[in-house]
Amino acid sequence: MLAVWVEQLLGYASGALKVIRRDERYPTLVAWAREEGPSLVGGKLPMAQALAPELWSQTPLERLDFAAEPLARPGRNEPCWCDSGRKTKQCCGAVRLPGPVPGHLMWMLSLREWKGDTLKAALASGRAPAQALLEAGLIAAETGQRGRAQQILESLFERGDWSRLPEQAEPAFEILLDLYQERGFTRKREALLDAVLDQGPLFLRGVALERLCLMHLDADDLDSARAAFVRAQQALPDSPTLAYIEAMLLLHEGHEQEAAERARFWFRRLARQGELDPDQLQFLADLADNPGATLAEQLLNAEEDLAGPLASLQALLEVLPTAPKLRVSGGAEGRLEYRQSEREASLLAAWRDHFPVEAAGDASLGLEGDPWPVAGEWLPELCAHPEWLDAPAVVEGLVLALTTRFGSLPWMAPSLFVPLAERLERWLEQVAAEGPGALVWEDADNALLLRTGLALVVGMERGARQRSRQLAERLLALDDHDSLGLRELVLDQLLRDGRDAEALAVSHPPAGEPLGEGALGLLLGRALALYRLGRQEEGVEALAEARQHNGHALALLCAETPRPGFPSGAGEGDVEPGSRAEAWQYRTLMRDQWRTTPGALAWLQAWLEANPERAAR
Numbered sequence: 001m002l003a004v005w006v007e008q009l010l011g012y013a014s015g016a017l018k019v020i021r022r023d024e025r026y027p028t029l030v031a032w033a034r035e036e037g038p039s040l041v042g043g044k045l046p047m048a049q050a051l052a053p054e055l056w057s058q059t060p061l062e063r064l065d066f067a068a069e070p071l072a073r074p075g076r077n078e079p080c081w082c083d084s085g086r087k088t089k090q091c092c093g094a095v096r097l098p099g100p101v102p103g104h105l106m107w108m109l110s111l112r113e114w115k116g117d118t119l120k121a122a123l124a125s126g127r128a129p130a131q132a133l134l135e136a137g138l139i140a141a142e143t144g145q146r147g148r149a150q151q152i153l154e155s156l157f158e159r160g161d162w163s164r165l166p167e168q169a170e171p172a173f174e175i176l177l178d179l180y181q182e183r184g185f186t187r188k189r190e191a192l193l194d195a196v197l198d199q200g201p202l203f204l205r206g207v208a209l210e211r212l213c214l215m216h217l218d219a220d221d222l223d224s225a226r227a228a229f230v231r232a233q234q235a236l237p238d239s240p241t242l243a244y245i246e247a248m249l250l251l252h253e254g255h256e257q258e259a260a261e262r263a264r265f266w267f268r269r270l271a272r273q274g275e276l277d278p279d280q281l282q283f284l285a286d287l288a289d290n291p292g293a294t295l296a297e298q299l300l301n302a303e304e305d306l307a308g309p310l311a312s313l314q315a316l317l318e319v320l321p322t323a324p325k326l327r328v329s330g331g332a333e334g335r336l337e338y339r340q341s342e343r344e345a346s347l348l349a350a351w352r353d354h355f356p357v358e359a360a361g362d363a364s365l366g367l368e369g370d371p372w373p374v375a376g377e378w379l380p381e382l383c384a385h386p387e388w389l390d391a392p393a394v395v396e397g398l399v400l401a402l403t404t405r406f407g408s409l410p411w412m413a414p415s416l417f418v419p420l421a422e423r424l425e426r427w428l429e430q431v432a433a434e435g436p437g438a439l440v441w442e443d444a445d446n447a448l449l450l451r452t453g454l455a456l457v458v459g460m461e462r463g464a465r466q467r468s469r470q471l472a473e474r475l476l477a478l479d480d481h482d483s484l485g486l487r488e489l490v491l492d493q494l495l496r497d498g499r500d501a502e503a504l505a506v507s508h509p510p511a512g513e514p515l516g517e518g519a520l521g522l523l524l525g526r527a528l529a530l531y532r533l534g535r536q537e538e539g540v541e542a543l544a545e546a547r548q549h550n551g552h553a554l555a556l557l558c559a560e561t562p563r564p565g566f567p568s569g570a571g572e573g574d575v576e577p578g579s580r581a582e583a584w585q586y587r588t589l590m591r592d593q594w595r596t597t598p599g600a601l602a603w604l605q606a607w608l609e610a611n612p613e614r615a616a617r
């Protein structure tokens, strides 16, 4: 019954709005209501008449700078406001509407109609009810009108009067943040998050902090993520969101044990307060039991259409049989060469029918396009043809796809990356067994194995650190030119594990080899290792060399809250040696290690002050 009413009301209001916009005069609406209105409300003339003054009174008028022109509600014995000439009690006063007429309806409908300057002016008038902005914004987002959605939702959150926000504004807030992200409005996104964190209502602050943490985690900026978390803890000490953010953060930092312990703490604390619903409590209990698996499952469930195929892939990888041997031969000058077999080529051809993109040509991690929009096609096909994974080129494509999507999420490593790494490692063992020699990138099909290895090292870096480092060391042993730039990565991981002497050794390439692209990281890593080993005097030499390589890096590493180095998203691209972007990248990746080494940053700062840079470099 009510659904019929809502539908009739919407149809009638839309028709009425169209008529009102002809001249914005009440008599025009009333004439329409009597002639055409009844057909929109089941043929009922009294209802059509009664609705006209109700809707008119709330309609924003362009000629009044978007104010309405509300009619005074007449007394029972006064002439009716629908201009029928009868007394109200015998006219509209006697009509009972089947349901309520929302006070923001005409604003909401107008916001859906207006375009360009009119829409802009209407929003600028500040008269739109929050509920109208909310609903119109959500509808625009749902129907793919992203520009309109952004414009409308911005005006909902930018009016500075947070107290008027309806509680249902939370999804709209998330949608606006998503829109900013999709459309590349990085600054606006950060400004909105900041504004909400500073003065926003409590129910938005939790979401804002969660987003801020995730944003930093996405950019691999653990230090800023930790700072956002501390801020969250002060602002919302009892929010269940904290438990979830802290678990994510600790897993990113590589502290799985502590993540479980902290989740247990949150469970006990929040359970005692008794304000959580059973689902939230269960989630916390699961988190305490196994943080990684719980976050992985939550992520898969959030993937909507892909949740099923991704779960099938996990199941498939768990029981994947050992791959057949590769064709490897000792080539000229003690080089090792892997060549794709005919069977592998035909498996690859079958996979390519479904998987649309190829690996980017050089040593980098990228694919030439994004395979995820069509993952609903290739994921199920792959699950139906597990034999495809006998071909290294198929493993390569899959690993690159998984790394771009899940590589920054530590909890995805055990179920997705580790089984594939086992497969590659068996192949690499086989390569090494062919005899001593180097696996050179340019030779035969070697690049397939090396690139897959790099993607797996990166994919496991946060969630399966030991495995990641072992694989990196194995690759580095086979590929002594370090065409993958793994030396710096291995060094960073050794420092994270506190294996400083080994880190120091890795920071020196074999005799005669240049430091290469990772020079800055190698030099600063060497300096940190030496500092930790109590060999500060040698460390100073590494600092001086690092400064010679990049004039920004040391000061940027010391700075507490520097201005960001490059727009987010540019993090994966190549950076110029010696540039501020390169310095920023190092800070993002490794500052937490410097900060948590007692005295290290102070040592660095003191050296900088004692050795101001000479004018000519």
Ligand SMILES: [Zn+2]
Pocket: 049, 050, 080, 081, 082, 083, 084, 091, 092, 093
């Ligand atoms: Zn009337």
